[in-house]
Amino acid sequence: MEEFLDFMLQFGHLNQQQMDLITKKAETIELSTDDYFWEAGKPINHVGFTKKGVLRVYYYNNQGEEITRYFIEENLLILYGHDIGSNYVPSEYVQAIEPCELVVFSKKNWRDISETIVGWEAIVQKIVAKQQKEKLERRSPLIEQDAKTRYLGFMQKFPNLVNRIPLSYVASYLGITQSTLSRVRKRIG
Known part of the structure; x- marks a missing residue:
């Protein structure tokens, strides 16, 4: 409480x-x-x-x-x-x-x-108002970014969530397939 x-x-x-x-x-x-x-x-x-x-x-x-x-x-x-x-x-x-x-x-x-x-x-x-603003700031840039930029941005905005969320949910949030996300993660190393 x-x-x-x-x-x-x-x-x-x-x-x-x-x-x-x-x-x-x-x-x-x-x-x-x-x-x-x-x-x-x-x-x-x-x-x-x-x-x-x-x-x-x-x-x-x-x-x-x-x-x-x-x-x-x-x-x-x-x-x-x-x-x-x-x-x-x-x-x-x-x-x-x-x-x-x-x-x-x-x-x-x-x-x-x-x-x-x-x-x-x-x-x-x-x-x-604060939570709505944050939600928009997180979502809006995803539309025009490539998969790698989307994932790097996700890691930057949610550093404490990256290892807590299943990859399928991360991929869905980013608007990419799970296989694309796996390739991006391998390239980033």
């Missing part, structure tokens, strides 16, 4: 009473490798924060191929939109790549926090 509070405090002020409320409303869960935090087609009932582990967000394209959109590593908030009250049903999956520990809040508890703590929504909006 300490990690979550420290993360939130980077984006705004919370007093001890507010932090105690947040702590009361939270629970910690563990996901095993391949467990889902949420699944396409099923309503989302919680918000999460990655305390330990890596998850991936993926979907299936029109040809039935699995496409990895991005990775969620430690110290990131997992939200699904601005309106916590909506009955959002995602078209993507969020799956643990390795054993994960998450701080989670039910929709009701998240809403209670939002309605009780003045400034909570402003803190959340700052986090959402």
Whole structure:
């Protein structure tokens, strides 16, 4: 829980009473490798924060191929939109790549926090804006780069993930085949 509070405090002020409320409303869960935090087609009932582990967000394209959109590593908030009250049903999956520990809040508890703590929504909006910007900065250059440049960029942006993510997921994220990725890795040495 300490990690979550420290993360939130980077984006705004919370007093001890507010932090105690947040702590009361939270629970910690563990996901095993391949467990889902949420699944396409099923309503989302919680918000999460990655305390330990890596998850991936993926979907299936029109040809039935699995496409990895991005990775969620430690110290990131997992939200699904601005309106916590909506009955959002995602078209993507969020799956643990390795054993994960998450701080989670039910929709009701998240809403209670939002309605009780003045400034909570402003803190959340700052986090959402930062995470969206980072996601775009990571994805946008991939479109015009060759496979080697994409992989080198991935290693630079995610140095602590390179050896934690299966190559098939890395290849999918980079928009290349696994055999192309293997050739690139051999050339890099």
